[in-house]
Every structure is written in structure tokens, then in C-alpha cells.
Amino acid sequence: MSNAILEIKNLHASVDGHEILKGINLTVNRGEIHGIMGPNGSGKSTLAQVLARREAFIVTQGEILFNGKNLLDLKPEEAAAEGLFMAFQYPIEVPGINNAYFIRSAVNAIRKYRGEEELDAMDFLPMFKERMKVLDVDERFLNRAVNEGFSGGEKKRNEILQMMMLEPKLAILDETDSGLDIDALRIVSHGVNSMRSPDRSFVVVTHYQRLLDYIIPHFVHVLVDGRIVKSGGKELALELEEKGYGWVEEEAPLAR
Amino acid sequence: MIATKEGLQSYLEAFEQFEKTAAGREFPWLRKLRQDGFARFWDLGFPTLRNEDWRFTSLAPLTTNSFALAQPASVSMAQIEPLLPPGVERRIVFVNGRFSPELSRGGVFDDSKVTLISLKKAIASHPDLLQRHLARYEQTEREAFTALNTAFVDDGAFVQIKRGAVIEQPLYILYVSTGQSAQMVHPRNLIVAEEHTQAHIVEDYVSLNSGACFSNVVTELVAGEDSVLSHYLVEREDTNAINVSTLRLQQYRNANVDSHSILVGGALVRNNVHPVLAGEGADCLINGLFVGNGRQHLDNYMLVEHASPHCNSRQFYNGILDGHSHGVFHGRIIVHKDAQKTDAKQTNRNLLLSDDAQIDTKPQLEIYADDVKCTHGATIGQIAEEALFYMRSRGVPEGQARRLLLFAFASECLDRMRPGPVRNWLEKMVPEWLPKGRSI
Secondary structure, eight states: OOSEEEEEEEEEEEETTEEEEEEEEEEEETTOEEEEEOOTTSSHHHHHHHHTTOTTSEEEEEEEEETTEEGGGSOHHHHHHTTEEEEOSSOOOEEEEEHHHHHHHHHHHHHHHTTOOOOOHHHHHHHHHHHHHHTTOOGGGGTSEETTTOOHHHHHHHHHHHHHHHOOSEEEEESTTTTOOHHHHHHHHHHHHHTOBTTBEEEEEESSSTHHHHSOOSEEEEEETTEEEEEEOTHHHHHHHHHOHHHHHHHHHHHO | OHHHHHHHHHHHHHHHHHHHHOTTTTOHHHHHHHHHHHHHHHHHOSOOTTSGGGTTOOOHHHHHSOOEEOOOOOOOHHHHGGGSOTTOOEEEEEETTEEOTTTTTTTOEESSSEEEEEHHHHHHHOHHHHHHHTTSSSOTTTOHHHHHHHHTOOOOEEEEEOTTOBOOSOEEEEEEEOOOTTEEEOOEEEEEEOTTOEEEEEEEEEESSOOOOEEEEEEEEEEOTTOEEEEEEEEOOOTTOEEEEEEEEEEOTTOEEEEEEEEOOOSEEEEEEEEEEOSTTOEEEEEEEEEEOTTOEEEEEEEEEEOSTTOEEEEEEEEEEOTTOEEEEEEEEEEOTTOTTOEEEEEEEEEEOSTTOEEEEEEEEEEOOSSOEEEEEEEEEOOOHHHHHHHHHTTOOHHHHHHHHHHHHHHHHHTTSOSSHHHHHHHHHHHHHSOOSTTO
8 A cells, every 4th residue: 555645646626617726746744744735715615525526616727636546536425435534725614414423424324334333323423522522512413403503613613623524544634724713723722632543644734824723734835826836744834834825825926 | 155155055054964973062162163164175175275364274185186084994903013202102093084993992081180082082971061161162164174174073082180190201192094085084183181281182194095184183282270281283285185284272371382283285275373372371382393395385373462461472483494395384373361461482594495485484572461462583594505615625515514503403393392292202303304405
């Protein structure tokens, strides 16, 4: 088995005929945390959406291998069952379906896909409540409709809660920090850090360096205009914070 | 007019034959009721598309085909057993409109709290009560289907909840149609709930075969002062059946009535719900779910009359339409002059699952009092693709995600029912009744 969980090769993708990603190359090995930073409109979220198999994003060139499989051949539910998770930047409301029931359905769908036995409510609830505690989530979360009427912070916590229940091999956090106050940011980061393991990788997409103070990455990549223009260690995030994106944007032509 | 009458010929023949042998023809009041009913029907004819209350629903199948009164048929316990809601013991069963003592075994009652017997029997045993209530509420004068039903008054369920009685066990009324084409039935139910009573009553319509038979039901429910009642209508006949059902609720002071309709069967279905809030402080909930597929036509016509002050009415109907089905929701609210402090609400939500499915939704408010609160709203939408994607991204397969979303939508209706065996049963059954076709 290759040590890479994710290999992105020369990825081009467009939305509504506009090319947003213009040749991304990125390899994420098992157990690694990669930060992806970049100015607004650089293609960070597009990259996350493509990985989550959102249909509106058309891949025009290149390939993505996830755990050795061609990700572009997998339906979103298959990718999830194979161990891919995305924490949405804007989590979606699912009216009428309560949170606990939804997450249990997801856990069981994935277990079924893997040929494992499904969990009944008695097995599921204690696990769920334990993780709710880590995220300091109110018990009412159990029975509320998924994300309906949740505050921004509650929605983000709910994403991390789902991640903790689904135990993915690779989690993509798409601007999970946006709109969070410092307390919520600490709690969410604590949730993520509690999941770190040699078998689990993370791609943390963020505009600000702040989140990477709490979820410390092995690598940081800077995305500008649909390409990775600079890669480095965690200190690159600090440098960006100090110098601003203008610095890499100026350097970018050289990187091409 | 002559053309219309021509379409009515088979009804005339059926009536002439019926009159000669009908039970209770020795009672002059009953004979007159039937004759007046038929005369009125003959004058009115079936409504056409020009009638504002029927503009979305063609009744051509009722005049281009002839119908004869359904023949008795024998149905075994084994045939109906799988249909029965679990844990419901008090039941009265009708086969092709006729009371079946065998299938109702142990279900019918006549004790100090409740009477649940056939109308035919009640005509003989409770003549005064029947004379006082039967056909006193629903407008035979205006409504052709009520007039036609009244002409053929013969059998149905008679329920009397006696003063102060609290009946925990649901009373279950099952109409089994053997489903022969060109046959018709006109069941008539009379439910009299006296003061301070509490009960749950279920009317369930099923068919055993797939003929184009015609059921024309009228149920009059009298809710006495301070009564708390839940009425459930389940229409799950074969998708060739024609079913017109009229529920007339007469609510006296502080009477609290829930009407729940679940329509999943029938080719041509018209569901009339007509509460009259006649006493101060009366409250009604009119709650429904209609699920159409294929070429089903499901028409819901609500007529909520506020006739007294301080009454509340809430209407919630959810429609799910797939295939080439056509749904109608016509919600009419009339607030009479004296009905001050009326609070009337109406919401109709619809999901269209295919390009060929259709919904017509129409609110109609007529307000003659000046201190009232009336609101209405309707929505038509599709399954939210965003929510679907979100669920799939968590590993839930597409088909299952669609079914969960549909059931959540349908559950809005189930959640408004009081907890108990009927709701439990429907919560189990409704997922089975939701569309499972290619688009799902």
C-alpha cells in the first residue's frame, strides 16, 4: 500500500465554463496535516468541493487518487464510505431529519458499505454523547433537525461532530474557522486534534493563519489563481500572516 | 341539461331498484330523506369544471360509465388481517358497503360509554337519534354528492360516544371494496360525540381488486360541548378506484376536533372536509397528506366555516406528487359576521417529484367579521438537491437520502397527530406508501 492517501495530479476544474483550478499537484500522506491558504477567489473552496464530488464542478484535466482509487469515479456517498469527509464551509440544513438519526444513518450506511454490522440506537447513543461532550455541544443537538436554526458556530461544531462519528481516513476542513469566535475555535480545534492519528490525514483550507495555530500542520501550501505557488512548513503560514498574500502573488509568476 | 341527465340514467335505475328493497323503508322520514336526496341530485347533476369548486377536477368518469349498487361479496378474515392496524380491537368492517358481522367480530359495542354499530341496525334501534342528526348537517341542498349519498342511505357506521365518556381505544371503521368495475357504494357514517367526551375514530378505505369502482362517502361528525376528538381518514384503495369523501364536522362550544387525512390510493379522489365552528371557543386542526403517482388525481377541498367568536382553525396539507399525478388543494375559509376573534391559518406545501406531476393550490378567504386573524400560504418545490448532496457526502446512498427527505416531509403531517396506536401505525405505513419509482 502506498503511503499516500491523496494524490492530486495536474487537476484542472471549472464552474459554469470558467476554469478555476489550473493544474494542481498535491500529495498527502497518511497521518499528515496539510494547510491550504490563499486569497479569496484563489480556488481553495473549489478544490474542496471537487474533492467532495460536487457535481457543479467539472474536472477537465488531471486525476485524483484517493486511497489508491480514482476519486472521480466514485459517487459522493462512495467516497464518504471509502473514508473521505468534508466539513462544509456552509453546512446545509436538512429540515425534518433529526441530527442523531441522520448521523446514525450515515454511520450505518458506511458500516454497511464496509460489510460491518449496523449500530442500533443503544450502541450509537453513548458514542455520540461522548463526542458531543468533547465539543461541548448541548444535548438538544440530538433531536434538532440537522443544522436547522443552528447558529454559525453550532453548524461548524456539528460538522466536526459528524467527522468524529464517521472517523474518516481523510478529512477536508473547508474554512471551518470562518465566523468562529476564539472559544469556539479552540473547541473545534480540540475536536480535530483529538482525531489526529497516524492513519488519518487532514487538509485544512483556510484564509487565515489563526486556525493553524491550533491545528498545527506538517505542510502549508499557498494557492493563487488556481495553482499552488508556494509550499513549505508550518512557518510559511506565519510568514504569510506577516507579509500578506501580496508577497506570494508577486512571487507567483516565478513559481510558474 | 339533457346531456347531463343522460349521464345520470344509471343512477336513476339504481335508485328505483334500491327504494323497493331498502332497509327502513317503513319509516316515512327515512323514505322522504332518500327521495328528497335523489330529487336534489337529479336537479343538481354532477358538478362540471365550470363550477368554481370543481374547476380542477373532471368528473367525466362518473357520467360516461354506468354504475350499479355493489353486490354483496364474501371476504375472509385472512384477507383483511394483514390490513388491520395492530393493537386496535374495536372495529367495524364493511364489505362493498355492507356491514360484515363476521369480520367485525368482537369489535362492535353498545354499552354505557360507546355505541359502535352499523347504521342499518341503528335505523331500527336508535330511530330518534338518527332522525335528529342524520343529514341535518351536510348540505344536501347544495352538494350533489351528498344528495346522491343521502338518496342511497342504507349502511355505514353509527358511533355514539356517551356524555362524559373517554374512549382510549381507537374506533376503527374499515371499508373493504372487492373492487369490481362499474359498482358503486354510498357509505354513510354518523358520529355523535356528546358533551365532555374524548375519542379517536379511523375510517380506512381499502380494495382487494383493481376495478374502477366508485365510493361516495358522507360522514357527519357532531362534536358536543368540550369534546376532544380525532378523526382519521385513510384512502388506500387501488389506483383505479374513484372515491369521493365528505367529512362534515359540526363543532359546538369548546369542541376540539382534529381531522387527519392520508390519501395514497384511488384514481380520482375528492376529499371534502367541512368543519363548521358553531360554538364559541371551538378549535379544529385540519391536517392532511396526499401522495400521488401514475395518473392519480387527488383533490382536497377544505371549507372551514367560522360561525362563532373565539374559534381557531389550522389547516396543514402536504402533497407529494410523482409521475403524471395531479394534486389539488383548495382551502376555503368563511368567517361569518359574528365570528369575531377568529384565528384561522392555512398552509399547503407541495413536493413535485417529476416534470409531469402537477399541483393546483388555491386559498379562498371570505371574511365578514372585522376583528379576525387569517393567514394562508402555499409552497411548491422539489427535493432540495443541496440537502441531498449533503447527506450523500456523509455516506448516505442517494435513494436512501431521497426517501429520508420525503419521509421527513410526510412526517410533518404525522407529527401533528396525537400519540397513540393510530399514529404509530401510520408512522410505520407511510414510508411504504411513499413513491419508490425511478425518480426516487
